[in-house]
Amino acid sequence: MKTHRCHVPGASGPRVVLPAVEAHHVRHVLRMAAGDAIGVFDGAGREWHARIHRLDRHVVEVDLLDAVTPVAEPSLAVTLAIGYLKGDQMSTVVRDATALGVARIVLLATSHVAVPAAARQGSVVDRLTRIAASSSAQCGRAVVPEIDGVTPLDALLDDARWPGTRVVCVEPALAGAAEGLVPWPGGGDRVTLFVGPEGGWSTDELARFRAAGAFALSLGPRTLRAELAPTVALARLGDVPRG
Incomplete structure (x- = not known):
């Protein structure tokens, strides 16, 4: 038992x-x-x-x-920066991302989503942290990822405290607007993975990613549900050779 x-x-x-x-x-x-x-x-x-x-x-x-001796953490430390999702979708993302080994989760304020005032309260982070802890307990992990409250995208891109490679997921409909973003080649030991909200990234946000030197990560030819995209993206990160 x-x-x-x-x-x-x-x-x-x-x-x-x-x-x-x-x-x-x-x-x-x-x-x-x-x-x-x-x-x-x-x-x-x-x-x-x-x-x-x-x-x-x-x-x-x-x-x-x-x-x-706990189960070893992934060799690639991933910060998941996820566009804020409504309802239970964010709970699903936190639960699954924790089980997949992310080191940190940041809730993003982006152009195509109106973040409710209640989501900016500390109680939301507390609730999501409890969900992450429950997921760690269930999957056998000894680490609970840190969860940051709602953060503007620009603040995250401009903050020098976030080391490592920046990788942005690009949906099929925005492939043209994402020209200039080089596919992520793998390598390194830290990645901040940006996954957009239900409305996707705006063209201005994609321009900000290009200016910040971010790499692109394709999730394939199909449009995925917003709460499924982070799981697929984390799996894709693991498939790219580490160099």
Whole structure:
């Protein structure tokens, strides 16, 4: 039987208290008891075998036992910069991108999407971070990607704090407007992958990518759903020779 894994940020031995969300799941959903075995990971790459020490209506305490060698992170560190999507689409993107190993996710404000005021609140990032943590727990990953709130595209392209290669996904309908963007040849160890919203990139945004020295990544001849495009793009990155 698969051991349930709990995300405990900042975990260190010999005993930790589960966060409220994890404690509720262990207590009321899984109906576990003192002495049951679980796994604990801190979201920063460390993981342990653990055992429930105390479980009551107020607290769940867990003893950290042996350290576990976590599943290795991808050799290519990818920041996914995704045009803001409505409804549950963003949750789907975060869940799948986490399972595929992205290091960071940035929510982009772009020309063809009106970002609702509520999306700019910290509660949205908190909710998406919980989704990412749940995805890491499910897929066996010991890292939870950092999630940045809504950021204008220009701010991201102009910010020198974002090292590595910039790669932009270009949909078939914009192939002509994307002339001048060289296909990504692979290589390097850091990539910021830009995936547009439902309305795609504007011609001005494509010009900004060219000026910033971004490379192009084709997702094939078909137009993909906005929430599917990041998954396909991440798979395509893995298919390009690393040099």
